[in-house]
Amino acid sequence: MMSINTEDVSEPSSPDTPFDDTDLLNPAVNDDVTAQLAAAGPIGVAAAAAIATGKKRKRPHSFETNPSIRKRIQKRLLRKLKNVIDEYTTRVGQQAVVLCCTPGKTDNNFKVFGAAPLENVIRQAKGMLMNELQEALNHQAPKLDRDNSNQFELPPLVIEGIPTPVDKMTQAQLRAFIPLMLKYSTGRGKPGWGKESCRPVWWPSDLPWANVRSDVRSEEDKNKVSWTHALRTIVKNCYKHHAREDLLPEFNEDKEKDQQLQHANLLPTHTVVQTVPNEDGTFSLIQVDTGSTVATLTDVSQLQAMQGINYNPYRFSNSLPAKGTNVSRGSSPPSKVL
Numbered sequence: 066m067m068s069i070n071t072e073d074v075s076e077p078s079s080p081d082t083p084f085d086d087t088d089l090l091n092p093a094v095n096d097d098v099t100a101q102l103a104a105a106g107p108i109g110v111a112a113a114a115a116i117a118t119g120k121k122r123k124r125p126h127s128f129e130t131n132p133s134i135r136k137r138i139q140k141r142l143l144r145k146l147k148n149v150i151d152e153y154t155t156r157v158g159q160q161a162v163v164l165c166c167t168p169g170k171t172d173n174n175f176k177v178f179g180a181a182p183l184e185n186v187i188r189q190a191k192g193m194l195m196n197e198l199q200e201a202l203n204h205q206a207p208k209l210d211r212d213n214s215n216q217f218e219l220p221p222l223v224i225e226g227i228p229t230p231v232d233k234m235t236q237a238q239l240r241a242f243i244p245l246m247l248k249y250s251t252g253r254g255k256p257g258w259g260k261e262s263c264r265p266v267w268w269p270s271d272l273p274w275a276n277v278r279s280d281v282r283s284e285e286d287k288n289k290v291s292w293t294h295a296l297r298t299i300v301k302n303c304y305k306h307h308a309r310e311d312l313l314p315e316f317n318e319d320k321e322k323d324q325q326l327q328h329a330n331l332l333p334t335h336t337v338v339q340t341v342p343n344e345d346g347t348f349s350l351i352q353v354d355t356g357s358t359v360a361t362l363t364d365v366s367q368l369q370a371m372q373g374i375n376y377n378p379y380r381f382s383n384s385l386p387a388k389g390t391n392v393s394r395g396s397s398p399p400s401k402v403l
Contacts, residue, residue: 098128098316101228103207107169107199108226110206130316131233132224147178154180162187168199169226217307219249222300228314231297239296243277250303267306269298 099120102113116128129135146163154161162179164187175195177187187194222229224238234242247256250265256276257263264274272295275281280292304313337353343361350359 101314105223105228106226108167109228110202111168112227114202114205130230132229133235150179166195166198168195168202217309219304219307219309219312220245221312222314230314230316231300236293236296239293239300240278243296243299246300246303250307267302269302
């Protein structure tokens with residue numbers, strides 16, 4: 066949010082018509098992402114309302130369902146916002162701030178930066194602003210039918226208030242979540258690691274019944290399946306066994322991205338694709354000989370899912386590929402276009 070302390074603003078905050086925030090989370094006008102977020106509690110409702118605002122204003126962006134990528138995007142955009150607000154206040158000479166709020170979160174739920182003294186005024190009004198925002202969100206929150214008396218109770222897959230698909234959970238998140246899941250599934254306070262009598266029937270037969278905080282499998286098994294993938298299988302087995310797949314978040318946008326990757330895998334061997342960074346932090350794979358977009362990726366790790374793609378991990382691991390970098394299917398690692 067940008068607050069501008071002026072009585073003479075050349076343009077309205079919304080250049081078209083005054084923004085109407087009524088029925089922001091109306092199920093009839095929202096997609097499955099905002100619907101699942103809104104059903105996850107206060108933090109999810111706040112996120113869904115923010116996303117619905119952007120969609121109502123016809124912004125081209127979409128919600129990032131991968132928590133690791135979302136955190137990286139958040140840090141990058143906050144740095145950009147800080148630079149923009151500093152430039153604005155200095156060059157225009159107005160009191161302006163950027164305010165980010167997360168109602169329902171206990172810590173790090175209020176961030177404000179910009180020109181003083183407005184920044185201090187907003188910071189001192191934190192309590193009032195958060196209460197007003199929470200009240201406004203309560204009016205937006207959809208009425209949910211939570212009558213699950215005939216269903217087995219398992220914890221929803223919600224990370225920091227946001228529904229998170231199993232395949233997007235990190236290894237650390239999975240290691241922390243599985244013991245909680247076991248309490249619901251077995252009804253015991255402790256898992257009873259190592260005791261075969263305590264091993265659930267749905268536990269994967271090829272995985273040892275041992276504390277998930279460490280991987281005690283043989284080196285051969287470790288090379289076959291990553292520990293993160295094994296932990297995800299444990300979670301999926303549990304929810305399928307108790308017929309609670311309805312608690313496993315799944316977003317249609319993720320399916321579309323998977324279809325793009327499958328399409329990219331159908332490219333002929335030795336097809337050369339060029340990486341082109343996009344302004345929203347994603348990057349496109351362009352087939353050089355046709356000029357068509359093969360896929361739009363949100364994270365460089367997705368290249369690993371494309372069979373036959375060789376790439377230089379040192380080039381891709383910590384930053385987006387440089388514009389003009391070529392990646393070849395079934396050929397040597399990428400080289401810079403001269």
